[in-house]
Every structure is written in C-alpha cells, then in structure tokens.
Amino acid sequence: MLSGYLRFLCFCTLIIYVSCYNNGVARTPPMGWLSWERFRCNTDCVNHPKNCISEQLYRDMADRLYEDGWLKHGYEFVNVDDCWSSKNRTTEKELQSDPVRFPSGIAALADYVHEKGLKLGIYGDMGTLTCGGYPGTMGYEKIDARTFAKWGIDMLKLDGCYSNETEQAVGYPLMSKELNATGRRIVYSCSWPAYRGGLPPKVNYTLLGEICNLWRNYGDIDDSLEAVLKIINWWGDNQDALIPAAGPGKWNDPDMLIAGDFSLSFEESKLQFGMWAILAAPLLVSADLRIIDEKIRDKIYFNTEVIRVNQDPLGIQGRRIRTDHMCQLWVRPLVGEQQAIAVFTTEPYGEPTGFTFTLKELGIQNPAAEYVLIDIFDTDNSFNHNSDKSYALTEPITIEVNPNGIRMFRAVPYKFSVSELKVDVLEFDLL
Structure with a gap:
C-alpha cells in the first residue's frame, strides 16, 4: 500500500x-x-x-x-x-x-x-x-x-x-x-x-x-x-x-x-x-x-x-545512416535545406581510412539537387578552396578520416552563389 x-x-x-x-x-x-x-x-x-x-x-x-x-x-x-x-x-x-x-x-x-x-x-x-x-x-x-x-x-x-x-x-x-x-x-x-x-x-x-x-x-x-x-x-x-x-x-x-x-x-x-x-x-x-x-x-x-x-534552430537530432566496418556515417537536417554530415572511424591503424558515400544516402528527397560541401573542422582543405564544386546526389564522394577521428561537412544546396554561400556559412552569428 x-x-x-x-x-x-x-x-x-x-x-x-x-x-x-x-x-x-x-x-x-x-x-x-x-x-x-x-x-x-x-x-x-x-x-x-x-x-x-x-x-x-x-x-x-x-x-x-x-x-x-x-x-x-x-x-x-x-x-x-x-x-x-x-x-x-x-x-x-x-x-x-x-x-x-x-x-x-x-x-x-x-x-x-x-x-x-x-x-x-x-x-x-x-x-x-x-x-x-x-x-x-x-x-x-x-x-x-x-x-x-x-x-x-x-x-x-x-x-x-x-x-x-x-x-x-x-x-x-x-x-x-x-x-x-x-x-x-x-x-x-x-x-x-x-x-x-x-x-x-x-x-x-x-x-x-x-x-x-x-x-x-x-x-x-x-x-x-x-x-x-x-x-x-x-x-x-x-x-x-x-x-x-x-x-x-x-x-x-x-x-x-x-x-x-x-x-x-x-x-x-x-x-x-x-x-x-x-x-x-x-x-x-x-x-x-x-x-x-x-x-x-x-x-x-x-x-x-x-x-x-x-545550435541549429530546427533542433532535429542526427541519424546514423551506415556502419561500414569501423566507420560510421551520420547526418543531421539543418535549416535552409542544409545537412550536417559526419563520418568517423575507430580504425586503429596509423594511416587515414578512405570512406566513400553519396548524398542520396542521406535521405535527400529532391532528385535534381546538387550540393556544395564545406568542411567545418578543417577550413583549409580542398573542399573549401574549391567551393564552387557541387555534387549530385548519386556522385561518389571519397574522403579520408584519421584514426579515431572525424570529418564533418555542411552540405549546402547549390542554388546559392559562391558569395552567398560564404556569407551563409562563414559569417554566422550564434543564436
């Protein structure tokens, strides 16, 4: 009782x-x-x-x-x-x-x-x-x-x-x-x-x-x-x-x-x-x-x-899309039809691990979409230097991930011009 x-x-x-x-x-x-x-x-x-x-x-x-x-x-x-x-x-x-x-x-x-x-x-x-x-x-x-x-x-x-x-x-x-x-x-x-x-x-x-x-x-x-x-x-x-x-x-x-x-x-x-x-x-x-x-x-x-x-205001928690041996692919929807992408590996070897994925895996519904990828941990790499490069949904994207490391990208629809993209991504004021 x-x-x-x-x-x-x-x-x-x-x-x-x-x-x-x-x-x-x-x-x-x-x-x-x-x-x-x-x-x-x-x-x-x-x-x-x-x-x-x-x-x-x-x-x-x-x-x-x-x-x-x-x-x-x-x-x-x-x-x-x-x-x-x-x-x-x-x-x-x-x-x-x-x-x-x-x-x-x-x-x-x-x-x-x-x-x-x-x-x-x-x-x-x-x-x-x-x-x-x-x-x-x-x-x-x-x-x-x-x-x-x-x-x-x-x-x-x-x-x-x-x-x-x-x-x-x-x-x-x-x-x-x-x-x-x-x-x-x-x-x-x-x-x-x-x-x-x-x-x-x-x-x-x-x-x-x-x-x-x-x-x-x-x-x-x-x-x-x-x-x-x-x-x-x-x-x-x-x-x-x-x-x-x-x-x-x-x-x-x-x-x-x-x-x-x-x-x-x-x-x-x-x-x-x-x-x-x-x-x-x-x-x-x-x-x-x-x-x-x-x-x-x-x-x-x-x-x-x-x-x-x-701090993305949509507040949608990310989802694991694929596990490939010791690598995982995750995605999180963001405002403006954007996506945050994370690939991490627990591979213990002393050299980076190659990982290939397509944007279609992320569950994007627009079949005509192309995206620009911005590397948000490493601002000096080729993805950012070639910021006018866009990727179709089915185009293979290959990256290398350091042992016990992570690569993160913001995928932005290519409807933005390069100048708009830089303002949108690099001059953000925290909410």
Missing part, C-alpha cells in the same frame, strides 16, 4: 499531466560547464584546495568562461554538481550550502556568476539522499524549488539516487510543477530515463517533453574513448526511439564533454565534440578550464561552425 506521501504525490501528478507548460527555455541545447566528471565529489579542501567542490572552484570557472572567450561562443552555464550542500537542512527545512566550502552561500555565488553575464546551475536529487549522501528533495519539492528560485538558480539537474520507480514517476513531474510555480525560468534537467533503462515503454518521452528541458538517457560518461563510443553506439542503435523525443526545449543528453581531461587525444576530442553536435546534445564541458590545452579549446570547443550545427 502506498504511503500517505506517495498517495499525495499521485494526486498531484494527475494535475501535472494536464497543467504543465513549456517554460520557454533551452530552445537550443544548453552550453556551459559542469563539474562532475573532472572533479567528482572531492570535498577535501585541505589537501586539494584547487580541486575540491567549493565556491572558489565555481568562481574560477566563471572567470575562465568570461575572460577566456567561452561565453562569446555560447558557453553560458556554470553548473554545480553533487556534494555542495550541508548534510543538514536549516531549521526552516531549506537546503543550505556547506558552510566551510561555500562560506558566502549559493545566492552570493549566483550573483557573482550573473555579474559576468553567465548563468548558474545546481544539482539536486529527487530521492531521500543525493548520490553522494547529501539531503534529497523527496518531500521538500516546493521548499527546494522556492529556495533555488530565491537564490537565482538558472538550471536544476535532478538526479534519482535513493528513490524507486514509483517515487520517480511522481517526483519528477511534481518538481516540474513546483519550478514553474516559482515564476523563475529554470532549465530543468531530469535523470529519470537513465534510471529506467532509457527506452520505451519504461520511459515515456512524450511526458518527459512536457515536464523537462533535457534528460539523461544513459549512464555516466567516464574519461575514455571507450565510454564516448559506447554512448554514440547506443544512440545509433536506439535512434528511432530517441530522435522523435528531441527538439527545441527538450533534449536527449548523452552526458558531459571530456575533451581537455586526461584520456582523449586531439582527434578523439574532435570526434566527441562533433558527434555531440550531430546528436543535438547539450554542450557541457567537464574539464579544468584553468589549465585546458589551448589547442583543444580554440580548435575544438571554439569551432563556430560545429557549434552552429549543434
């Missing part, structure tokens, strides 16, 4: 199903920084003062986003993850930050972030405890939503540890209702589907799109190429269920970007970033921005054309 609390939540859920509304945020995938993969739950500020979960860490990352050019490229969120709070609520039952590691409080941190034109995200858990053992939100949804709004929070990531299937089915919608009731536009990130296997029928993506702005579908990413490829392949294997769920204001989230940490090479870093753009994924970097390799930052994370693919 359900407890009194769960009976109450079930009643509230019936109301939520018919009263939730689009909160108007995250019309394109959110971009910013998130602490978890790089810094986890390090609370030892005595021995690790620069790497512990503290207000200084988040101030440092806000400084880097603002001063090093990240914000200019669209990275606007500074997201706090688990282990930020005190082990106890206040006498008014409100959450509070750890008094030693966050002596100024979360509201002051939000003010610091907002003064730089950035936004602050925070972590919570709909269970009785967070995954790190800190106070959860179950039974405190209204109080916590009001507290976050009062502090000036702009995004909430709500995890699902220490909760069961029945509790999640009522807790996640209830928190959506309470966040909307505050009147503050808070991006709501739900981990609900990750706890239910990520797929229908256990996951109701229609409901998720009505109550959440993004959601984790799969397990946590680790600092390895193996983890990146496992996520990409799961997305490809289940794309028929995942693609219809995504769109403006509601995004599948394959987890954080790890380029700039310890494991990925430069080519592998390009692979993850490019594929996250194809997947219309949130771009939340989890690296130490104080020491990140400038080449990875400037050539990958600051690549305006790849970001443009990610």
Whole structure:
C-alpha cells in the first residue's frame, strides 16, 4: 500500500499531466560547464584546495568562461554538481550550502556568476539522499524549488539516487510543477530515463517533453574513448526511439564533454565534440578550464561552425545512416535545406581510412539537387578552396578520416552563389 506521501504525490501528478507548460527555455541545447566528471565529489579542501567542490572552484570557472572567450561562443552555464550542500537542512527545512566550502552561500555565488553575464546551475536529487549522501528533495519539492528560485538558480539537474520507480514517476513531474510555480525560468534537467533503462515503454518521452528541458538517457560518461563510443553506439542503435523525443526545449543528453581531461587525444576530442553536435546534445564541458590545452579549446570547443550545427534552430537530432566496418556515417537536417554530415572511424591503424558515400544516402528527397560541401573542422582543405564544386546526389564522394577521428561537412544546396554561400556559412552569428 502506498504511503500517505506517495498517495499525495499521485494526486498531484494527475494535475501535472494536464497543467504543465513549456517554460520557454533551452530552445537550443544548453552550453556551459559542469563539474562532475573532472572533479567528482572531492570535498577535501585541505589537501586539494584547487580541486575540491567549493565556491572558489565555481568562481574560477566563471572567470575562465568570461575572460577566456567561452561565453562569446555560447558557453553560458556554470553548473554545480553533487556534494555542495550541508548534510543538514536549516531549521526552516531549506537546503543550505556547506558552510566551510561555500562560506558566502549559493545566492552570493549566483550573483557573482550573473555579474559576468553567465548563468548558474545546481544539482539536486529527487530521492531521500543525493548520490553522494547529501539531503534529497523527496518531500521538500516546493521548499527546494522556492529556495533555488530565491537564490537565482538558472538550471536544476535532478538526479534519482535513493528513490524507486514509483517515487520517480511522481517526483519528477511534481518538481516540474513546483519550478514553474516559482515564476523563475529554470532549465530543468531530469535523470529519470537513465534510471529506467532509457527506452520505451519504461520511459515515456512524450511526458518527459512536457515536464523537462533535457534528460539523461544513459549512464555516466567516464574519461575514455571507450565510454564516448559506447554512448554514440547506443544512440545509433536506439535512434528511432530517441530522435522523435528531441527538439527545441527538450533534449536527449548523452552526458558531459571530456575533451581537455586526461584520456582523449586531439582527434578523439574532435570526434566527441562533433558527434555531440550531430546528436543535438547539450554542450557541457567537464574539464579544468584553468589549465585546458589551448589547442583543444580554440580548435575544438571554439569551432563556430560545429557549434552552429549543434545550435541549429530546427533542433532535429542526427541519424546514423551506415556502419561500414569501423566507420560510421551520420547526418543531421539543418535549416535552409542544409545537412550536417559526419563520418568517423575507430580504425586503429596509423594511416587515414578512405570512406566513400553519396548524398542520396542521406535521405535527400529532391532528385535534381546538387550540393556544395564545406568542411567545418578543417577550413583549409580542398573542399573549401574549391567551393564552387557541387555534387549530385548519386556522385561518389571519397574522403579520408584519421584514426579515431572525424570529418564533418555542411552540405549546402547549390542554388546559392559562391558569395552567398560564404556569407551563409562563414559569417554566422550564434543564436
């Protein structure tokens, strides 16, 4: 028999199903920084003062986003993850930050972030405890939503540890209702589907799109190429269920970007970033921005054309078209009858792999169309230098892909003149 609390939540859920509304945020995938993969739950500020979960860490990352050019490229969120709070609520039952590691409080941190034109995200858990053992939100949804709004929070990531299937089915919608009731536009990130296997029928993506702005579908990413490829392949294997769920204001989230940490090479870093753009994924970097390799930052994370693919206003998630041995071909429809094309390989040999495809494979319906290809990772190659070269739908296109690397193209209909094409592709202002 359900407890009194769960009976109450079930009643509230019936109301939520018919009263939730689009909160108007995250019309394109959110971009910013998130602490978890790089810094986890390090609370030892005595021995690790620069790497512990503290207000200084988040101030440092806000400084880097603002001063090093990240914000200019669209990275606007500074997201706090688990282990930020005190082990106890206040006498008014409100959450509070750890008094030693966050002596100024979360509201002051939000003010610091907002003064730089950035936004602050925070972590919570709909269970009785967070995954790190800190106070959860179950039974405190209204109080916590009001507290976050009062502090000036702009995004909430709500995890699902220490909760069961029945509790999640009522807790996640209830928190959506309470966040909307505050009147503050808070991006709501739900981990609900990750706890239910990520797929229908256990996951109701229609409901998720009505109550959440993004959601984790799969397990946590680790600092390895193996983890990146496992996520990409799961997305490809289940794309028929995942693609219809995504769109403006509601995004599948394959987890954080790890380029700039310890494991990925430069080519592998390009692979993850490019594929996250194809997947219309949130771009939340989890690296130490104080020491990140400038080449990875400037050539990958600051690549305006790849970001443009990610932020395309149509919001259509990309699709895997073909798997050929250790190569994969993906395509994502973009505005203006354009297409983003990605070819990556996990071939381990020390020379590039040749790959041939045709535009007809991409599912383009216009049989008379010709397209110009713009290489959006390598702006100096022959595809761009010969920008008046067009390709018919059935014409073979052969490229070479570096080991564990990616090639990405924007296919633009040849109805544009060369001068129009350059303006359209190279002088884009981020949305």
